[in-house]
Amino acid sequence: MSCGTSLSEWHPHVKADMYSPAMSLHYALLGLLAEAPASGYDLTARFGEVLGHIWPARHPAIYGELGRLAEDGFxxxxxxxxxxxxxxxxxxxGLEEVRAWLTAGEVDHTPRLEPLLRSCFFWLMEPEDLRAYLDREAEYxxxxxxxxxxxxxxxxxxxFGTGARVQSLRVTVxxxxxxxxxxxxxxxxxxxxxxxxxxxEDGIETNR
Amino acid sequence: MSCGTSLSEWHPHVKADMYSPAMSLHYALLGLLAEAPASGYDLTARFGEVLGHIWPARHPAIYGELGRLAEDGFxxxxxxxxxxxxxxxxxxxGLEEVRAWLTAGEVDHTPRLEPLLRSCFFWLMEPEDLRAYLDREAEYxxxxxxxxxxxxxxxxxxxFGTGARVQSLRVTVxxxxxxxxxxxxxxxxxxxxxxxxxxxEDGIETNR
DNA sequence: ACATGACATGTCATCTCTGACATGTTTACT
DNA sequence: AGTAAACATGTCAGAGATGACATGTCATGT
Structure with missing residues (x-):
């Protein structure tokens, strides 16, 4: 092992971060419904158009969560x-729920970006492949x-008007x-x- | 609905992107093992130290995937x-597998960043709460x-030396x-x- | 001799999301 | 009258990840 925190800090019986994996859809739907009433179909469309570029969701997930939200009275x-x-x-x-999340919820700052994960392993690529890959990526x-x-x-x-919702979207953009x-x-x-x-230091051949 | 692509493009019987949800751990482990042999414990530690800031993984996921990887001969x-x-x-x-992913795999460019999702709903926050939130975020x-x-x-x-792996890590950093x-x-x-x-345009009260 | 803590691996119930499959309704064109 | 396309909702098996729980091994200090 290289540099490091002791593993046993997290290991045996320690309460972890409790960061919710994808409670996100729960809040995303509430947030969208705070704008105006909508059906599962409408919400699916909105995910396809704008929100989905940030937080993807397909219709089975949406209908499912909608059912749960209704059951729980949100x-x-x-x-x-x-x-x-x-x-x-x-x-x-429901409005209280989403507002509480916004103002008091723990923020997960992890940048789950596949290109970043890939970059950890660039050393496994041939230089010319890497070059081509990076050029394509930059272009994109x-x-x-x-x-x-x-x-x-x-x-x-x-x-698109000057309303608060449009202004939020502008900030996101x-x-x-x-x-x-x-x-x-x-x-x-x-x-x-x-x-x-x-x-x-190691036996595996790196990029030549 | 506002602006938009027709929904039926994706809906009925169309083959979707086939973007793998988290096949990522599969490749991440192979990538780490390409550096040097390691145990599940070692790999868990590495996720805790560095990789986990980009792509989190806990030990049950790691041991599980390790088993599958071994079963499949990677x-x-x-x-x-x-x-x-x-x-x-x-x-x-296994080396071929991870290299094929790096050079030929579809890249998922979605920036799954919770702060971005939250920003879509800033209009639901009180201006002073939003201000405080943004100040905290900027600081962090x-x-x-x-x-x-x-x-x-x-x-x-x-x-840390000048090897290819270190150089990759430098690029990620x-x-x-x-x-x-x-x-x-x-x-x-x-x-x-x-x-x-x-x-x-709507009935819900926005930030006053 | 024994307790403690770090090392190390595992299981399991549960949750969330996905692709594939299934179905019903209305409109528009021919 | 018929059919294609868009509208709209749902089910289900299975994959992947998680927190909680469980267990076993070795070194060190007392």
Whole structure:
């Protein structure tokens, strides 16, 4: 082992972080329903369009969570529409729930980004493959920056109104722009890091 | 519904992205074992120290995946040590597996960042709570930038050697620095966005 | 001789999400 | 009148991860 915290700190009978793995959908749905009543179908669409780029969710997860939320009194049936459509409305209890999360909930700061995980293992790649990969990535990140930038510009010209919800979305988009810009710059930077010397310490062949 | 792609594109019988939810641990373990043989305990420690800040994993998941990996011939028993310790070594098949992932696997670019999800719902918070939250976040992100920066400086002074694996880690750390810097700047920026007007379009009270 | 703590591996109930499958309803075009 | 497409909701087996629980091994100090 290299540098390190003692393992037994976490191991035997210690209460861990208690960070909820994906209670996120629970709050995400409440947050969306705080805007306006919606059906599972509507919510699925919203995940497909915008939120899903940050926090993916498919319809089985959504319908399932909707059922649980209703059971627990965080939301309630608002109306039944034409094709079996069921729209839900958030209850005061639900609104309190999501607000408590926002102001008092533990924040998980882990950046679960697959490209970052991959970067730990770049040393296993051939230099030319790595180079090609990083170029592709930089390109892709730049295209996202462009996409979000144009959305932000439209918003700043008042195209979607000036309400609080739109303003929140604008803030989220700004995060996207800055994050993807950072990732694009990082990819460019990484592509210019010289390939390493073969590592003497281990038996596995590194990138030649 | 607002702007949007037709839902039926994904719905009826279309093959979805097939993006693997967390096949990531499978590859992460292979990547770590490509460096040197290790036991479940060692690998758990490494997740706790470094990798876990990017991709968390607890010991039950690790021991479980290790078993599957061995069953499938991606890794093999290297040695049995003092206290039931079992160290595994990656096989040629396993090395091929992780390399194929790195060079040919689909990349999932979704930034699963809880702070970003939260930002979609900032409009539900009281302005002063939001302000306090953003200040705390900015502070925290800055502390991470500092931490990773000092690590990078140590590395650049040759403190951990110059091997390929260390160089990869340096690249990952650079991503962390840039990402957290972007997030710190974003938090500062967001704290200075003026609170929105009450939104006329819906019935739920927004931040006053 | 024995207790303690670090080392080390495992099981299990439970939770969440996913892809595949299944189904019913309404509109629009031909 | 018929059929295709969009609208809309659901079930289910299975994968993957988690916290809690359980157990066994070795070194050290008393």
């Amino acid at each position: 939301i309630e049936l608002e109306s039944e529409g034409p094709r079996r459509r069921k729209a839900y409305r958030i209850t005061p209890k 990140f730049r295209s996202l920056v462009e996409k979000y930038t144009s959305y932000a510009a439209a918003k700043d010209h008042g195209e 700004e995060a996207g722009i800055r994050l993807y810009q950072a990732l694009a710059d990082w990819s460019d930077w990484a592509a210019r890091v010289p390939p390493a010397q073969p590592d003497p | 890794i093999e028993l290297e040695s049995e040590g003092p206290r039931r310790r079992k160290a595994y070594r990656i096989t040629p098949k 992100f800055r502390s991470l930038v500092e931490k990773y920066t000092s690590y990078a400086a140590a590395k650049d002074h040759g403190e 650079e991503a962390g620095i840039r990402l957290y810097q972007a997030l710190a700047d974003w938090s500062d920026w967001a704290a200075r966005v003026p609170p929105a007007q009450p939104d006329p």
